[in-house]
Amino acid sequence: MESLRILLIFGIMYLTSQILIAIFKYFKNLIQSENIRIEKNDKYFGLAFFVVLIIGFLYFQKKDVILGLQIGLLITLFMGILILLIKFIVRISELFSLKRQRIEGINSKGFKITKGTKLNQYYWRDINWIKFDKEKFRLIFKGKNKIAIDEKTQNFYLLLKNIPLGYKDYDYTYIDSFFSNLTTCVVCGAVAFKDSKCLSCGCTTWSNKLEKDYSNYDEYVKTNQLEIFATMEKNEKFCDFKLIGKNFDIDTNWSPKVTKKEVLDYSEKEYWNIK
Ligand SMILES: [Zn+2]
Numbered sequence: 001m002e003s004l005r006i007l008l009i010f011g012i013m014y015l016t017s018q019i020l021i022a023i024f025k026y027f028k029n030l031i032q033s034e035n036i037r038i039e040k041n042d043k044y045f046g047l048a049f050f051v052v053l054i055i056g057f058l059y060f061q062k063k064d065v066i067l068g069l070q071i072g073l074l075i076t077l078f079m080g081i082l083i084l085l086i087k088f089i090v091r092i093s094e095l096f097s098l099k100r101q102r103i104e105g106i107n108s109k110g111f112k113i114t115k116g117t118k119l120n121q122y123y124w125r126d127i128n129w130i131k132f133d134k135e136k137f138r139l140i141f142k143g144k145n146k147i148a149i150d151e152k153t154q155n156f157y158l159l160l161k162n163i164p165l166g167y168k169d170y171d172y173t174y175i176d177s178f179f180s181n182l183t184t185c186v187v188c189g190a191v192a193f194k195d196s197k198c199l200s201c202g203c204t205t206w207s208n209k210l211e212k213d214y215s216n217y218d219e220y221v222k223t224n225q226l227e228i229f230a231t232m233e234k235n236e237k238f239c240d241f242k243l244i245g246k247n248f249d250i251d252t253n254w255s256p257k258v259t260k261k262e263v264l265d266y267s268e269k270e271y272w273n274i275k
Pocket of ligand 1: 185186189198201203
């Protein structure tokens with residue numbers, strides 16, 4: 001009899017926890033406005049829960065049934081809070097880590113997406129659908145899973161230019177006209193200026209916001225050029241005002257407003273001596 005009691009308490013405990021997880025899952029789906037689908041397992045769990053509960057109340061002591069319910073509730077709550085806490089810690093550490101997602105190794109076979117030590121290889125042969133979402137300005141592709149990336153991913157623009165022909169939902173004409181309508185950025189020299197912002201260095205046209213920090217546009221351009229072309233160490237080779245990056249073409253007619261000497265003096269003052 002004693003072992004049956006223990007079995008009942010454990011049974012109720014286990015089923016309570018399963019029911020609570022299922023309820024949580026449905027609420028989550030409801031909030032995300034996905035279709036609610038009751039899975040077979042959940043139906044069995046629900047049925048078993050009520051059967052065991054009735055048997056418990058009819059043939060066993062009430063306090064054993066309640067004990068099972070209480071332990072089940074507590075364990076599930078405890079596990080739930082623990083999972084939330086772990087997720088929260090992971091999210092916070094992601095926010096603070098400076099590792100940016102980056103696209104690498106684009107070639108005729110595919111490309112890679114890296115973040116820190118994580119690396120995912122994607123092959124064109126596995127990608128059966130690609131679309132450029134113009135409103136949200138992001139690229140969506142589907143192989144095994146659906147993945148969306150936007151301009152926060154390094155080399156995003158390079159990938160846009162290198163999507164192989166043949167994806168019928170990818171608007172090649174739109175992408176071509178997007179790149180051919182870009183103009184030269186006064187600050188970095190890349191043909192990457194769109195509307196009022198450079199997609200390469202992030203500099204903007206003169207605005208009220210900039211007036212607070214710079215006396216005029218010339219000063220804004222020069223300050224940003226010193227920063228963009230600075231070398232981090234004394235031995236680092238100066239790029240000679242040619243930014244290495246394949247996302248955008250560099251306008252050969254563009255010339256900087258600062259000299260090499262000014263950039264190196266600035267680098268020495270700002271970066272070389274920092275230990
Ligand atoms: Zn720029």
